[in-house]
Amino acid sequence: MQLIFEQIRTGGDRNFGYLLADRDARRGILIDPSYTPETLVQRATDQHVSIECILNTHGHPDHINGNARAVELTGARVAAHPESPAFPDMPLADAQEIRVGALTLQILYVPGHCRDHVVVFETSHRLLVTGDLLFVGKVGGTENEEDARIEWNSLQRVLAAIPDAATVWPGHDYGVRPSSTMALEKATNPFLRCRDLEAFLQLKKDWPVFKRDHGLK
Numbered sequence: 001m002q003l004i005f006e007q008i009r010t011g012g013d014r015n016f017g018y019l020l021a022d023r024d025a026r027r028g029i030l031i032d033p034s035y036t037p038e039t040l041v042q043r044a045t046d047q048h049v050s051i052e053c054i055l056n057t058h059g060h061p062d063h064i065n066g067n068a069r070a071v072e073l074t075g076a077r078v079a080a081h082p083e084s085p086a087f088p089d090m091p092l093a094d095a096q097e098i099r100v101g102a103l104t105l106q107i108l109y110v111p112g113h114c115r116d117h118v119v120v121f122e123t124s125h126r127l128l129v130t131g132d133l134l135f136v137g138k139v140g141g142t143e144n145e146e147d148a149r150i151e152w153n154s155l156q157r158v159l160a161a162i163p164d165a166a167t168v169w170p171g172h173d174y175g176v177r178p179s180s181t182m183a184l185e186k187a188t189n190p191f192l193r194c195r196d197l198e199a200f201l202q203l204k205k206d207w208p209v210f211k212r213d214h215g216l217k
């Protein structure tokens with residue numbers, strides 16, 4: 001099996017979409033092909049890959065606004081959490097495994113940033129597509145303290161389940177690099193360095209000041 005894995009800038013607010021495929025099997029998926037779905041579909045076509053599903057990490061408009069066009073171009077199904085406003089015809093459950101050619105994708109349900117959030121872990125090459133749960137150097141925004149608690153629990157699950165060697169591929173280019181590893185994020189991401197929930201909640205409150213003091217954008 002030969003991997004195809006492309007991180008594609010789709011537009012919007014520094015949004016990333018992804019093409020993930022098995023070149024030998026000529027089968028692949030698109031993840032969050034928003035704003036410019038034609039670009040992602042063309043990359044698949046150029047490599048003779050047929051798209052089996054359009055997978056959404058979560059249902060915020062900047063991640064699903066390309067679904068209709070991507071489906072029109074590929075005939076693929078939409079895979080997302082059942083509560084997604086994208087109304088998936090392939091609902092995803094926690095711990096579900098999806099086969100794409102010889103690739104195995106594990107789904108982890110990680111609410112907090114929103115109710116329908118999932119991350120995707122490709123097991124052979126250890127690729128973790130994190131959507132808006134985990135960015136390089138920060139985590140997804142939350143609307144209230146309860147959601148922040150839920151997000152904390154989701155992050156702890158990911159930290160426990162995903163190996164340090166895994167690479168991290170976020171939904172936006174918000175960090176100082178476009179991708180990372182679990183080991184680097186554990187060592188440098190201030191939200192993952194919080195020793196407990198209280199520190200995490202406090203950092204969320206203090207984030208504008210923290211950003212200013214540390215020269216972050």
Ligand SMILES: [Zn+2]
Pocket residue numbers: 058060113132
């Ligand atoms: Zn979002």
